Amino acid sequence: MSPVRSHTARPSKPIRSLLDIESQPREAIAALLKLARRMNPVRPRPLLRGKTVALLFYEASTRTRVSFELAAKKLGATTTLVTGSASSIEKGESLIDTVCTLRAAGADAIVMRHPSSGAALLAARHLSIPLINAGDGMHEHPSQALLDAFTILLHRKKLEGLRISIIGDILHSRVARSNAYLLRKFGAHVTFCGPPELAPDVSTTIAPGLRLTHQVDEALRGADVVMMLRVQQERLEGLDLDVAQYTASYQLTPGRLALARRDALVMHPGPIIRGMEITSAVADGPQSLVLQQVSSGIPVRMAILAWALGAAR
């Protein structure tokens, strides 16, 4: 008596979509990370020559859009950008009709950013081409988790055993969810931290072994990696958050960072709101990997696209 059904029959050949991290086996993630290490953004091989990648962005993005676009172009693909404000989406075209239109126009893969959680899964169910989730609402942001893991592994041998704290607006963060899934699959010790309104008790239920604290000092003490999250003002509707109080309690300052291991890595998926969740001194400091995360986005997204389109190797 399963109430979950797929809406369309699955085609015989599996489509390589990347919709989330939750359902990805550890081996598949490891394979993607390995592939990313083989990608050379400076002298790339034209693995996707003749392919068309549609970038469908219903929501604003700088890093993710640019990085997917550059990744596709470096591999020789043609890209086309569709945004919510300059397309038939504004006229009320449905998501399913939009992605099917892009497919009919010749897209070989679609990279999609959407404000609704679950939009990637919905679109993929109606598509016969790969769909790459570039962030769906508050749900998941799988390529971000992959590039974060990739970045950590530039500095550490393995993820297993690392103490990683994810601090800030957990509730509204697709980055927190995707990272928690990925890091737990590889045996890192993951702690969520934030005020109760933004880091509710229920947040630890998504993966086994997740920890939660509302005390930033506790999250920082002995941490190997500190991932800071932006407070998503645009998603706060209905929540009464005292921003000054939040900053006082959770901002990553040089003083607080001293609680973490001396060589702790500081990460942030961006965009950074300087002076809120993180001080400029920390964001621009020697332990910060913020810009390296952006750079990692290119080879990681090259790998995702090459894998999805069956062009790897």
Added chain:
Amino acid sequence: MKNRKAPNSLLIRGGRILDPSQRLEAERDLLLHNGRVAQITERGKIRGGADDTFDARGLIVAPGFIDLHVHLREPGQARKETIASGTAAAAAGGFTSVCAMPNTSPVNDSPEITAWMQQPERGALVNVFPVAAATLGSLGEQLTDFKALQRAGAVGVTDDGKPILHDKVMLEALRAASALHLPVIQHAEDTRQTAGRPMHSGATSFRLGLRGSTGASEAEIVDRDVSLAAQARAHLHVAHISSAATLKAIRRARQQRVRVTCEVTPHHFSLTDEAVGQYDTNCKMNPPLRSAADREAILAALADGSIDAIATDHAPHAVYEKSVEFDRAPFGVTGLETALALAITRLHLERHIPLSRIVHLLSCNPARLFALEGRGTLVAGARADVTIFDPKKKWRFDAAQSLSKSRNTPFDGWLLTGKVVATIVAGEFRFGA
């Protein structure tokens, strides 16, 4: 008359008559005549026969089921359902009467629309009792003309889907309804707390990245309505309750001797928020599926009598309307054809709630709550509305075969026990036989 062969008579032979209204549960013959129940006798005691006979051996014969809460979508939304298709689904589900909510297009806030819905041209297969809007356009501001609506056939008033939030308007509605002995039906939801929240708040909503609402948004409105109903000495009927907190509020009200009744849907006693799974919009309805603890409280309340009725909140939507992002999909699921089977499977077989209580919840009580004279009972002289079902029949529900125009059910493909065999309205078969 009783032993003479008469026109328009139907003899239902050998069934197990289950009529809680007269505490009857025994193998009996039932004779219907001229749209009324003529008599119930020991087996084989009716001589002379009838125009037609129905062999009900091995089956249960119950007073016709009454659904207090359906959306038939007419006028105005025939892409989802019509009165004809909705009542065909009702007949297939054993319902001989349905109470049609007013959130049609336009809203049923006038005697004209109320009367239109009951015209023979609509092609209804079962009795349709309109529930009219409590305020004009269901905007929550100005009361409709309850007296005229009642005269046109309305059996209650509500702004279903749009709860009346203003205390003063709600109190006025309760007072006006009380004078006419009409129930005020409230969709209890503090929309100030629930706006933009497509499901229940819990582990599933967190995993899916969906905003969640809590049972408190329902219970707080019930608490307020209870105090207003006490002032107005009115009958408050709380639609589709979903949370343990709401049941507490209702029990408190009854201790204060306020007349508060309530209904629960089959989906709320059958499922929890986990069923949303991977954004299944066929598990999106309002109120949302709630926690396992809420469901347990509902099951306990069904067993101990704290809940008065099972109502489906049958809410059809076209496939394309549900095939959208979860947070953009309309609320609502269909329910007429699966209600009895879910009650038997989930309540009787799994929780040992007696079939007599289930018939009580589906027929006797609903008739009493909305004062539907001569229904919900098989006493002599009652309306010849009868539901005949096989409580042991196993079957698989296939949404594609539904008589509703819509397919938005969470129960597609479910293996269920208990099936309607025949539905008789005013002495005539409207389903089966």
